Amino acid sequence: MAEDGTIDYSVHEAWNEATNVYLLVILVSFGLLIYARKNKRKIMRIFSVPPATETLPGNNFYDNIQKVRLRQQLEMYYISRKYDQQQNQSSADSTQLLME
Incomplete structure (x- = not known):
């Protein structure tokens, strides 16, 4: 509360923005997890050892x-x-x- 008795909403707005960012990060993480499960072979091909020809x-x-x-x-x-x-x-x- 401010000195004149009004409620300071800047803290609430900052909290709402922060929670929105956290929710967005969580949703993107779940999306990446589902994508990784479906495309496991494509992802593993990126990190795998080069073929035996080398x-x-x-x-x-x-x-x-x-x-x-x-x-x-x-x-x-x-x-x-x-x-x-x-x-x-x-x-x-x-x-x-x-x-x-």
Whole structure:
């Protein structure tokens, strides 16, 4: 109440505007909730992980590394076998020299 005995309606008007805004927010929230339930797949598509086509380069990278490692292992095996054969031939040559 004001000093002259009249009621100040500005508080009531502000309260009414605030409640109108709250009611509007609640109605919009319910509308969005109903929309989300009906269109769940569309919304999930937005937040989902990209398709598997983009993950293939990562897999190809690891596959390529495994192939390179396998190739290196085969090359090292080939070199070691070649070295072993050379060692066997040199030891055979030395035994022949000893026999003569």
